[in-house]
Amino acid sequence: MSKQHFNELHLKGVSRAFGKSVALSNLSLTIGNGEFVALLGPSGCGKSTALNCLAGLLPLTAGSIYLDGRRIDTLPPERRDFGMVFQNYALFPHLTVRQNIGFGLKIKKTPKPEIERRVNAAIDLVQLSLHADKHPNQLSGGQQQRVAIARAIVIEPQVVLMDEPLSNLDAKLRHEMRSEIKRLHRELGLTTVYVTHDQEEALSLADRLVVLHDGKVQQIGTPEDVYMNPINSFVADFMGYRNLISMELLAGGSANKYSLTSSGIELTASGIFSGATVGKVLVAIRPEDLLIEKSSKNNIACTVKTIEYQGKDFAVEVSTEQGFVIYVRTPIRLEIGEKTNLTVRPERVMVYPESNN
Amino acid sequence: MSAIDASKSSLNLKSWLAEHGIDRLLFLVIPAFLAMLTFFIYPTIYGTYLSFHPMDKSGALGNYRSFFGDPYMRDSIWNTFRIALPVSVINVFAAIPLAVRLRHRVRGKRTINTLLVIPMSLGTVLIAEGLSAYLAPNGWLNRTLLATGIISQPLQLLHNFWGVMISLLITGFPFAFLLTLSYISGINPKMEEAASTLGATPWQRFRYITFPLLTPGLAITFCLNFVLAFSVFPSANLLGNPAGDSHVLAVAAAQAISSKYDYSMASAISVITGVLELAVVAIVLIMRSRLYSGSTSGGKG
Numbered sequence: 306m307s308k309q310h311f312n313e314l315h316l317k318g319v320s321r322a323f324g325k326s327v328a329l330s331n332l333s334l335t336i337g338n339g340e341f342v343a344l345l346g347p348s349g350c351g352k353s354t355a356l357n358c359l360a361g362l363l364p365l366t367a368g369s370i371y372l373d374g375r376r377i378d379t380l381p382p383e384r385r386d387f388g389m390v391f392q393n394y395a396l397f398p399h400l401t402v403r404q405n406i407g408f409g410l411k412i413k414k415t416p417k418p419e420i421e422r423r424v425n426a427a428i429d430l431v432q433l434s435l436h437a438d439k440h441p442n443q444l445s446g447g448q449q450q451r452v453a454i455a456r457a458i459v460i461e462p463q464v465v466l467m468d469e470p471l472s473n474l475d476a477k478l479r480h481e482m483r484s485e486i487k488r489l490h491r492e493l494g495l496t497t498v499y500v501t502h503d504q505e506e507a508l509s510l511a512d513r514l515v516v517l518h519d520g521k522v523q524q525i526g527t528p529e530d531v532y533m534n535p536i537n538s539f540v541a542d543f544m545g546y547r548n549l550i551s552m553e554l555l556a557g558g559s560a561n562k563y564s565l566t567s568s569g570i571e572l573t574a575s576g577i578f579s580g581a582t583v584g585k586v587l588v589a590i591r592p593e594d595l596l597i598e599k600s601s602k603n604n605i606a607c608t609v610k611t612i613e614y615q616g617k618d619f620a621v622e623v624s625t626e627q628g629f630v631i632y633v634r635t636p637i638r639l640e641i642g643e644k645t646n647l648t649v650r651p652e653r654v655m656v657y658p659e660s661n662n
Numbered sequence: 663m664s665a666i667d668a669s670k671s672s673l674n675l676k677s678w679l680a681e682h683g684i685d686r687l688l689f690l691v692i693p694a695f696l697a698m699l700t701f702f703i704y705p706t707i708y709g710t711y712l713s714f715h716p717m718d719k720s721g722a723l724g725n726y727r728s729f730f731g732d733p734y735m736r737d738s739i740w741n742t743f744r745i746a747l748p749v750s751v752i753n754v755f756a757a758i759p760l761a762v763r764l765r766h767r768v769r770g771k772r773t774i775n776t777l778l779v780i781p782m783s784l785g786t787v788l789i790a791e792g793l794s795a796y797l798a799p800n801g802w803l804n805r806t807l808l809a810t811g812i813i814s815q816p817l818q819l820l821h822n823f824w825g826v827m828i829s830l831l832i833t834g835f836p837f838a839f840l841l842t843l844s845y846i847s848g849i850n851p852k853m854e855e856a857a858s859t860l861g862a863t864p865w866q867r868f869r870y871i872t873f874p875l876l877t878p879g880l881a882i883t884f885c886l887n888f889v890l891a892f893s894v895f896p897s898a899n900l901l902g903n904p905a906g907d908s909h910v911l912a913v914a915a916a917q918a919i920s921s922k923y924d925y926s927m928a929s930a931i932s933v934i935t936g937v938l939e940l941a942v943v944a945i946v947l948i949m950r951s952r953l954y955s956g957s958t959s960g961g962k963g
Contacts, residue, residue: 360855360859361858361859362855382855382859383860383861383862383863384861385859387859388859388860389856389859391852391855391856393850395853395855396853397853397856397857398954398956398957398958399874399875399953399954399956408857408860408862408870409860412860412862412866412870440954442956456856456860460860460861466859
């Protein structure tokens with residue numbers, strides 16, 4: 306569907322400061338045609354700033370953006386040809402669904418029959434044929450969301466930018482719209498930059514994740530890469546490595562075998578991240594990676610403190626003899642007060658430098 | 663049995679009252695209602711009654727017949743419209759660009775706002791006095807224009823149509839500006855951003871998004887300005903030509919009292935003024951009701 310093909314969108318040291326506070330610093334990223342990139346991070350990490358800079362709604366304070374060889378960060382938004390889906394949709398309340406979707410085409414002086422044809426196609430694509438002549442305030446949140454998406458893609462933009470488009474929807478609708486966005490991306494192959502604070506959303510949609518924190522890029526990688534091997538303790542924490550334990554890395558470790566100790570806990574890790582040295586380190590373990598079983602290696606003896614039923618499994622809080630609290634997810638039904646043993650595979654023990662965060 | 667029935671019916675009454683918003687807070691409305699009754703409703707009814715009882719006992723419609731029969735009196739309607747309509751239109755349209763510009767945070771916004779609002783707080787008489795010195799043939803304006811060679815004869819801006827016009831523009835503009843600013847601030851700026859990502863230039867964003875969403879507010883702004891300008895009296899007297907082309911309805915009514923002591927005729931002129939005002943406001947509001955006038959926040963509905 307995309308009319309003018311470009312090869313890559315290149316962000317070079319993109320930065321934005323508001324007065325003295327730096328919202329985004331030195332974002333460099335190359336996005337290939339048709340790629341789905343998610344900017345992920347907690348609120349205030351600079352992800353929306355990055356998107357607004359891409360859209361041209363915020364001028365950069367440093368850096369540049371290129372579409373193939375052409376510099377575009379100096380162009381106003383109306384000349385960038387990037388479609389954008391806003392968090393609160395920003396639909397035009399005085400126009401019908403059809404007029405909202407056709408707005409961009411009308412502005413570009415597209416011939417009437419072509420507007421008609423493309424708007425109808427877009428309406429079908431987002432399954433709104435029954436509501437085409439309604440006004441936005443007569444639609445549900447999910448329907449408004451579809452209008453916002455249709456309005457952005459009907460102009461066949463070079464790139465589609467989405468700013469937390471699902472954050473206002475309830476859980477069920479969010480899942481539905483997520484599949485919808487995935488389907489549209491598969492069908493149209495539009496290059497998409499998607500901003501979200503929801504790691505699950507980012508993991509399920511994106512080809513590539515960019516994790517941001519305090520305006521700085523923390524990690525860029527495939528969803529699996531970021532999920533399985535967070536590069537530092539911040540990313541680990543954000544990706545659900547809920548157990549962050551201060552431990553000591555013992556000397557004499559070698560590839561596949563690093564020994565760690567803390568009061569009462571002895572662990573072996575198969576690898577360490579750059580910067581972690583002998584002495585104090587931060588160990589991250591995901592609750593799902595802890596298994597309730599007795600093992601000769603990486604065994605942690607503990608007592609069950611609280612149990613939360615969560616449908617497919619239980620979220621369990623246990624504590625070690627020394628009173629250290631560990632979070633576990635397990636399908637096994639335990640009893641409060643029960644004594645049990647945990648174990649974790651050495652390759653699922655992440656070792657980071659202590660002062661990283 | 664009957665005790666239960668009684669408590670049940672008093673419960674019903676209570677829920678009926680609650681349902682219709684009737685509670686003790688309603689007593690707070692009484693002072694305002696009394697004021698309305700004493701100072702607005704009664705005088706209006708009495709004035710209307712008076713207008714149908716002419717001094718010369720020429721029948722219920724006598725005042726109206728003599729008003730519309732006299733070309734000099736009849737022309738006061740045209741004189742009033744000729745000033746009030748352009749003034750309101752100009753004020754509303756002049757307020758738009760300024761309000762658009764000042765809706766975001768701008769350096770010196772407070773200063774500009776203050777400067778714009780001062781004329782409103784000064785009162786029409788003071789402004790008229792000031793203008794009569796400023797606009798006089800030997801006033802600052804004419805002297806400056808003559809000195810710079812822009813004109814060779816002093817402009818005649820006093821005691822005619824222009825004097826009234828200029829004074830009404832100065833007093834009415836702050837109203838129009840403040841109202842327009844508040845309407846425009848209610849429009850979600852994200853909508854203009856959305857339009858810009860869809861390829862709309864600043865002018866197209868104003869033309870297709872901001873202006874249509876602003877129109878209902880502009881209609882109200884126009885009505886308020888029009889009503890203010892329509893009952894013009896001080897500036898017509900002080901800066902205009904109250905015997906000639908500034909012989910507006912308010913002047914005609916005042917003259918009926920001051921020269922002939924004809925309260926009945928003055929009442930008839932007031933009734934005519936009110937009916938004409940209402941007619942214009944009604945036309946504008948009917949036109950407004952055909953426009954989109956819902957939420958301008960553009961968020962979830």
